[in-house]
Amino acid sequence: MNNFKxxxxxxxIIKEMPVKDIEAEAKAIAHQNQLTKPPxxxxxxxxxxxxxxxxxxxxxxxxxxxxxxxxxxxxGICSQGVNPFPQEVTIQMVENFxxxxxxxxxxxxxxxxxxxxxxxxxxxxxxxxTKEEAMSELELCEAMAIGAKSVNLESxxxxxxxxxxxxxxxxxxxxxxxxxxxxxxxxxxxxxxxQKGQAHKTAVxxxxxxxxxxxxxxxxxxxxxxxxxAAICGAILxxxxxxxxxxxxxxxxxxxAAPLFGTSRGSLDHCLIGHLSVEPGHKLxxxxxxxxxxxxxxxxxxxxxGAALALSIIRGAIACHNNMATFDxxxxxxx
Amino acid sequence: MNNFKxxxxxxxIIKEMPVKDIEAEAKAIAHQNQLTKPPxxxxxxxxxxxxxxxxxxxxxxxxxxxxxxxxxxxxGICSQGVNPFPQEVTIQMVENFxxxxxxxxxxxxxxxxxxxxxxxxxxxxxxxxTKEEAMSELELCEAMAIGAKSVNLESxxxxxxxxxxxxxxxxxxxxxxxxxxxxxxxxxxxxxxxQKGQAHKTAVxxxxxxxxxxxxxxxxxxxxxxxxxAAICGAILxxxxxxxxxxxxxxxxxxxAAPLFGTSRGSLDHCLIGHLSVEPGHKLxxxxxxxxxxxxxxxxxxxxxGAALALSIIRGAIACHNNMATFDxxxxxxx
Numbered sequence: 001m002n003n004f005k006x007x008x009x010x011x012x013i014i015k016e017m018p019v020k021d022i023e024a025e026a027k028a029i030a031h032q033n034q035l036t037k038p039p040x041x042x043x044x045x046x047x048x049x050x051x052x053x054x055x056x057x058x059x060x061x062x063x064x065x066x067x068x069x070x071x072x073x074x075x076g077i078c079s080q081g082v083n084p085f086p087q088e089v090t091i092q093m094v095e096n097f098x099x100x101x102x103x104x105x106x107x108x109x110x111x112x113x114x115x116x117x118x119x120x121x122x123x124x125x126x127x128x129x130t131k132e133e134a135m136s137e138l139e140l141c142e143a144m145a146i147g148a149k150s151v152n153l154e155s156x157x158x159x160x161x162x163x164x165x166x167x168x169x170x171x172x173x174x175x176x177x178x179x180x181x182x183x184x185x186x187x188x189x190x191x192x193x194x195q196k197g198q199a200h201k202t203a204v205x206x207x208x209x210x211x212x213x214x215x216x217x218x219x220x221x222x223x224x225x226x227x228x229x230a231a232i233c234g235a236i237l238x239x240x241x242x243x244x245x246x247x248x249x250x251x252x253x254x255x256x257a258a259p260l261f262g263t264s265r266g267s268l269d270h271c272l273i274g275h276l277s278v279e280p281g282h283k284l285x286x287x288x289x290x291x292x293x294x295x296x297x298x299x300x301x302x303x304x305x306g307a308a309l310a311l312s313i314i315r316g317a318i319a320c321h322n323n324m325a326t327f328d329x330x331x332x333x334x335x
Numbered sequence: 336m337n338n339f340k341x342x343x344x345x346x347x348i349i350k351e352m353p354v355k356d357i358e359a360e361a362k363a364i365a366h367q368n369q370l371t372k373p374p375x376x377x378x379x380x381x382x383x384x385x386x387x388x389x390x391x392x393x394x395x396x397x398x399x400x401x402x403x404x405x406x407x408x409x410x411g412i413c414s415q416g417v418n419p420f421p422q423e424v425t426i427q428m429v430e431n432f433x434x435x436x437x438x439x440x441x442x443x444x445x446x447x448x449x450x451x452x453x454x455x456x457x458x459x460x461x462x463x464x465t466k467e468e469a470m471s472e473l474e475l476c477e478a479m480a481i482g483a484k485s486v487n488l489e490s491x492x493x494x495x496x497x498x499x500x501x502x503x504x505x506x507x508x509x510x511x512x513x514x515x516x517x518x519x520x521x522x523x524x525x526x527x528x529x530q531k532g533q534a535h536k537t538a539v540x541x542x543x544x545x546x547x548x549x550x551x552x553x554x555x556x557x558x559x560x561x562x563x564x565a566a567i568c569g570a571i572l573x574x575x576x577x578x579x580x581x582x583x584x585x586x587x588x589x590x591x592a593a594p595l596f597g598t599s600r601g602s603l604d605h606c607l608i609g610h611l612s613v614e615p616g617h618k619l620x621x622x623x624x625x626x627x628x629x630x631x632x633x634x635x636x637x638x639x640x641g642a643a644l645a646l647s648i649i650r651g652a653i654a655c656h657n658n659m660a661t662f663d664x665x666x667x668x669x670x
Contacts, residue, residue: 036431038526038527038635043632088668089667089668093371093667103372107655109654110650278378297378297379297380299377299378309648316441325437331430333420
């Protein structure tokens, strides 16, 4: 997994990814069906427990060690005035994460995740994609390697989040590049753009798509992406190689992963989606990637907050799956 | 609050209920707007924190002591064959709750709620409502008093759940009585009825409505309800009197509370809804009572499981609200 030298080696990694363990999955389903409840009555909780079993390769999944990683990056596209906040806010928020003052700190604390903050060259924003490719192949691969190395391979579950002023524009560009259609439908308010701001974001992205074309694979990351998106892809691949399930946050994370999906549809099979963002492009992205979100709480913060909240639901799912009595052991009639 | 002698005294309690504290609410909103995030970006989490502040009457709400109460009852309507499970399952599940083997035990454990199980005269089911009123006024008031007395008045939040074979039929009857319309639209699969079973449930309820009429107030509980539904209403009123916010579980709890809403629309102002049940009547009930659910996880178990899961979201909301840094304290630019 230390082979993120160039895109060719990364495509090789993707070709050789492990798949879920269908034997562990079958055993987990059989176990579920003996628990003291009508079959299916715990709904998505049952699916989550079976999902974790199939990737962790054990009937009763573990959640002893959960890692949350927040990647941060800065973006040359901000020179086009796509975000009302100054780029300094990215580094200010990284300091806030490190000091424990942000929303993600509280949610990791309350739900038992170890939080790691990984800033990526914040003083050197990527290039403005309306003028040139956002990153060179080397820069892309370096950011992916940092993401991959950030994964603690002893973890039972990895949560991925991000911070980066301007990265909702990056994300709309990635989604439009990978999945096509009018650019407008992928664009939302982001951190605080009004209607005029959104029209401007759309025009900026259209200009980028015109320059680089609609790219579906990892080269879309190189043309449009940020370092935090590249790191997310690297972390997704590192986790996959170690059969660690991944819980993605909202719109930015889904858009970051879109070029992986465009490269190989199965590459996100080990990924869950924490929440559905208010950002309108998120719903479209999830439909395109055949995923559904665990939570829908009208949130649009990023940082991994939707993933950290969804962790609490997964903890509930695993607590029920691992610890409930069976009909036999509890002496409860199953019919 | 020890005055549940007869319905007249209970109606007096309802007339004198305290209301939310709008000053605490305003202070909580002002506090939210200083936290290091775009305003509104935490969506429903922000609303939950402000809601708790307005009932607990403090800018930073507490969740040190959370009580979950599961009420259990048996129902004469089961003699009409409305449920494929035998009534003995109610007592078997109560034993399972007490032994710590049910889903609600795991979810209370993982989310930090103290669980109390309150069985109500399980050996003496209520009467068959197609033949007579389910309870006498005295039986109704006694069950409501037990519910009220079950509330630990030191709690910061009360979760309410239930168990009772046959109580989805009771709940559809209560909903149809209070909110009207065709009986069919209030009827779902419950614990495991097929299409034929559902048609039978509908016919049984229609027969009950024909006998007792469409009653909108607490007399609906007397005509159709179970003791666990009456206890839920008693607990809701006791909590309200102590300004303790309440988190209701799914369809059965909402239907239990419907006659309170029918008596006085504001009587559920301090109640949150944990999750949206698969049971189709739940969505209609919430619309009628102008409520929305925190979670939608395709669940239909009852026991308070949807409420106990939603507690994790509320814990996240309060952790963010109480502990996040402000723009000033963290040195983050707010514009």
